[in-house]
Amino acid sequence: MSVGFRTLLYKEILRFVKVLVQTVGAPVLTALLYLLIFSHALAEHVQVYPGVHYTAFLMPGLILMTALQNAFANASSSLIQSKVTGNIVFVLLPPLSYLEFFLAYLIAALVRGFTVGLGVLLVGLLFADLELRHPMWILAFALASGAVFSCVGIMAGIWANQYDNLAAVQNFIVMPLTFLSGVFYSIHSLSPFWQSVSHLNPVFYMIDGFRYGFFGQADVDPWLGLAVVTPCALLLSGFALMMLKSGYKLRH
């Protein structure tokens, strides 16, 4: 990999590492609060999978949801900050190819997401026992889903003209899709209508497949999940690359 790409990747990682309390500490704390509150409120009432305590059931979903939200946040906020302050020219003037540009932002977003996810996992282990039945499934879904949200973050960051635009994407797309993905419940507890609606949400397959890696049980077959999520990741990558290649909103 070229020096230019490695430098941009390193710079993007250092950017969030320099403010770790805010970029990793805060989301881990928020996830922990969800874990404590929901498990306290629901643990006595809900048994989703036989033999799985509700607190444990909650963990994988929380880990992935937080990781995905942060992957999105890393790419989108870095780009919008650079655009608003104008220092985006520092990375537009050098001879970086659009592919190097894309991969640097994508991987940095994944690193941020994984760091936060790992943080939630470690803190969560204080409150629940988790097994790792199928680590490869965990990794596969983490990567594919992380790529989807990183791409959405890159595209939103390029598209947005100001922070408000980004907040809209965050509040009206990212939050509803992640909250209604079955992080806090099994969709089998829903009415048939809402079950079929959930099947239209790609984030549902991400959470469900990721959870399968921990418990070996899920709402749908993980292969089906992967067959939904991977094409999403590839499609969005292609779209983000096209945006970068055309210079959309970056090179006028």
Place this chain on the structure above:
Amino acid sequence: MTVAVRLRGLEKRFPKVHALRGVDLDIQEGEFFALLGPNGAGKTTLISILAGLTRPTAGSAQVLGHDVVGDYREARRRLGVVPQELVYDPFFTVRETLRFQSGYFGIRHNDAWIDELLANLGLSDKADTYTRQLSGGMKRRVLVAQALVHKPPVIVLDEPTAGVDVELRQSLWTFIRRLNGEGHTIVLTTHYLEEAESLCARVAMLKEGRIIALDSTANLLRAGGERRLSLDLVPPALPASLAARLTGRAGERFILDLPEFADLEGILATLREAGITVRDMSVSQADLEEVFLRFMRDGEGWA
């Protein structure tokens, strides 16, 4: 000589503005070149196209033979741009900023040159300061350093001294002159016309997206403003043979046309022969500012 910057039929239309209306320009390697024009003339658009920040609507731009669109990586490697906006990345220190910029250009272990840049720009003691803590003038210096990390053969400075104190202007120009002396091509836009006059050998004047004047600074000064000789004579009378040169009188003083300095000798000889003493004498010449204003007023005709 090699052409450092070649523009051919360069046009740029924005949704509401026709910023460039067909610009042809060759800047030779090693030149110190000025791009002058009022706000909105298209200077920054032209530079943005060279830098790849803006895509031309029509025409082409090359840096040392490399097309800025088709061969953008090679073109950008050869170009260093100091942007007009005072931009910085608040997350990083001056040294981090310069190391990153080196890396983006594919250069590792660049600290020797970075240290030299810092020293030449008076930034050595600010190396580990966060850029957000620097004053405006200091931030400008960092931008200059960033543009030079990869030792670009062609250096473009877009209004580098806007809002910058005198001390920095002096030290900046000393440094840029040195780089020019070492063979770097310098392209400069500035509002300070005296800067262009003292630094640049050649000037292009832009107005409403067109080049309306393109010549050496010396020629422009000669063409744009006549030289005048002002004489205070005792007794106050002008020999008849000099009457043709007389363009006016200011009190006791005679104002004569002086197209060439070489004429001065003959004029003084004529006066001496006529027994007229020169009590005071001065030569005035239009500066680039007057030439510039005239071109802006009269428009095309000199290009």
